[in-house]
Amino acid sequence: MAVALRLLDETGLADVTMRRLAGALDVQPSALYWHFTDKQTLLAAVSDRILDRAPVPPEREGDTWAGRALAAARALREALLAYRDGAELVASSLALGLGGNAARERLRAALGLGDFDAYIVDAGADAILQFLLGHVAHEQQRMQADSLGVIAAAHAVRAEDAAQPFGQAAAFDFGVNLLLDGLAKHVRTPSPAAPLAV
Amino acid sequence: MAVALRLLDETGLADVTMRRLAGALDVQPSALYWHFTDKQTLLAAVSDRILDRAPVPPEREGDTWAGRALAAARALREALLAYRDGAELVASSLALGLGGNAARERLRAALGLGDFDAYIVDAGADAILQFLLGHVAHEQQRMQADSLGVIAAAHAVRAEDAAQPFGQAAAFDFGVNLLLDGLAKHVRTPSPAAPLAV
DNA sequence: ACCTGAACACCGTTCAAGT
DNA sequence: ACCTGAACACCGTTCAAGT
Numbered sequence: 001m002a003v004a005l006r007l008l009d010e011t012g013l014a015d016v017t018m019r020r021l022a023g024a025l026d027v028q029p030s031a032l033y034w035h036f037t038d039k040q041t042l043l044a045a046v047s048d049r050i051l052d053r054a055p056v057p058p059e060r061e062g063d064t065w066a067g068r069a070l071a072a073a074r075a076l077r078e079a080l081l082a083y084r085d086g087a088e089l090v091a092s093s094l095a096l097g098l099g100g101n102a103a104r105e106r107l108r109a110a111l112g113l114g115d116f117d118a119y120i121v122d123a124g125a126d127a128i129l130q131f132l133l134g135h136v137a138h139e140q141q142r143m144q145a146d147s148l149g150v151i152a153a154a155h156a157v158r159a160e161d162a163a164q165p166f167g168q169a170a171a172f173d174f175g176v177n178l179l180l181d182g183l184a185k186h187v188r189t190p191s192p193a194a195p196l197a198v
Numbered sequence: 199m200a201v202a203l204r205l206l207d208e209t210g211l212a213d214v215t216m217r218r219l220a221g222a223l224d225v226q227p228s229a230l231y232w233h234f235t236d237k238q239t240l241l242a243a244v245s246d247r248i249l250d251r252a253p254v255p256p257e258r259e260g261d262t263w264a265g266r267a268l269a270a271a272r273a274l275r276e277a278l279l280a281y282r283d284g285a286e287l288v289a290s291s292l293a294l295g296l297g298g299n300a301a302r303e304r305l306r307a308a309l310g311l312g313d314f315d316a317y318i319v320d321a322g323a324d325a326i327l328q329f330l331l332g333h334v335a336h337e338q339q340r341m342q343a344d345s346l347g348v349i350a351a352a353h354a355v356r357a358e359d360a361a362q363p364f365g366q367a368a369a370f371d372f373g374v375n376l377l378l379d380g381l382a383k384h385v386r387t388p389s390p391a392a393p394l395a396v
Numbered sequence: 397a398c399c400t401g402a403a404c405a406c407c408g409t410t411c412a413a414g415t
Numbered sequence: 416a417c418c419t420g421a422a423c424a425c426c427g428t429t430c431a432a433g434t
Contacts, residue, residue: 018408030410031418039408088293091332095286095339119364127329127373130336134289134328141293175325181383182376216427228429229399237427 004046005083012144013085016043044098047090051102054079065114066180072110073132073176076103080136084144087136094133104129115188124183131175139168202244203281210342211283214241242296245288249300252277263312264378270308271330271374274301278334282342285334292331302327313386322381329373337366 003024008016018039022029036042055078057071080086093099107125116124201222206214216237220227234240253276255269278284291297305323314322364372 017406019406028419029408030420033409034417095335097339097343123369123372124376126336126369127333127376130329130332130373131325134332135325137293138328141295145295171321171324174321175328178322178325178380179376181380182378185379215425217425226400227427228401231428232398 001045001049004042005049008046008086008089009084013089018042040093040096040098043089044093044096047093047099048102050083050086050090051076051079051100053082054103054106063113065111066184068113069107069110069128069180070173070176072106073128074173076106076132077136077172080133081140085140087133087140091133091137094129103132111183114183116183116186117188120183120186124179124186128176128179131179132172135172135175139172199243199247202240203247206244206287207282211287216240238291238294238296241287242291242294245291245297246300248281248284248288249274249277249298251280252301252304261311263309264382266311267305267308267326267378268371268374270304271326272371274304274330275334275370278331279338283338285331285338289331289335292327301330309381312381314381314384315386318381318384322377326374326377329377330370333370333373337370 004016004021007021007024011020018032019029021042022032025031032042036045054075057068057075059068080090083089090099090103094101094103104125107128108121111121111124114121202214202219205219205222209218216230217227219240220230223229230240234243252273255266255273257266278288281287288297288301292299292301302323305326306319309319309322312319
């Protein structure tokens with residue numbers, strides 16, 4: 001399993017192949033099928049492993065639901081960024097309905113601190129998760145493209161990107177906060193003002 | 199190209215293979231490489247074709263930026279839903295930096311009607327697009343799993359899903375509106391109240 | 397300009413058989 | 416319980432050669 005993670009990091013998801021993984025383990029490819037029924041199942045296990053490494057942010061007293069949700073989202077982003085193609089791998093495992101849903105649960109737990117109807121918590125956690133996976137996958141794809149120098153010349157840093165006054169982390173926070181601000185409108189107790197996420 | 203779309207719809211993305219596509223065209227696989235340099239490039243072209251079919255919502259007089267953005271998001275969703283695995287295909291083409299960005303441009307155009315800083319329009323359009331692709335990909339994956347009866351017994355309709363008081367279209371609108379509500383906080387002219395998206 | 401034929405270097409998965 | 420060896424049915428891509 002650790003070997004699978006190392007292989008992922010070194011070669012990228014596209015080159016994580018049953019045969020290569022077997023080779024790294026000094027074993028025949030068919031041996032893997034005693035431990036996992038499928039390649040997808042194996043990747044789902046790797047996927048869960050990546051998410052397990054998401055740091056659990058320390059619980060502080062005065063925490064708001066929005067603050068905790070942002071912290072959870074940031075922690076999940078860090079976990080995905082820790083391995084090459086982490087977001088793509090997790091996204092596809094999740095899309096296939098494989099692997100646990102630790103990520104979704106953590107977001108739900110955070111939103112659960114707010115006074116929401118249950119379906120708002122569900123839909124909100126889902127929306128945050130979708131954005132999170134999409135955003136980080138995009139981040140990682142760009143990192144890879146840039147490091148390979150694949151994107152040539154003028155296309156490398158487009159005018160719009162250069163004009164962006166903040167980095168990827170801030171862009172991520174911005175997106176999450178859009179969702180949290182939107183959610184703030186749905187708290188049951190009429191809040192005097194929309195709470196700040198940070 | 200039409201053949202590629204039909205093949206996609208009939209067999210799903212995983213089975214759209216250069217060899218199968220060539221077979222459907224009564225041609226050798228190598229013939230495809232005269233027209234497209236790559237499989238990815240070919241898929242990016244199919245991807246663009248799918249997005250081109252997104253209905254352009256009629257422009258009405260009293261339209262708000264939020265109303266137009268929601269209409270654009272809905273139209274893009276429809277276009278993705280029109281073909282099997284449409285969202286997954288478009289997402290991966292976009293992630294690879296291939297194909298046009300007609301989708302992103304349409305969302306930017308809608309948001310551009312509001313009085314936002316340029317980087318807000320960019321980040322907002324991006325966030326909506328990420329959510330859109332993730333959500334619809336998830337929708338399509340579930341449709342497929344359900345139709346194949348792959349998801350067994352109790353797992354088929356989880357309690358949470360059953361408790362959801364609205365369908366997929368409404369869940370989609372809800373997510374988009376979260377983002378639009380969040381964006382509303384960033385309009386330059388101090389708006390008296392957050393505008394309704396619908 | 398457009399396509400064929402043949403090859404290269406791979407895949408995921410199965411399954412009898414070994415220890 | 417855990418793995419090997421060999422096979423099956425595929426892949427994407429290249430490239431000389433044909434028309």
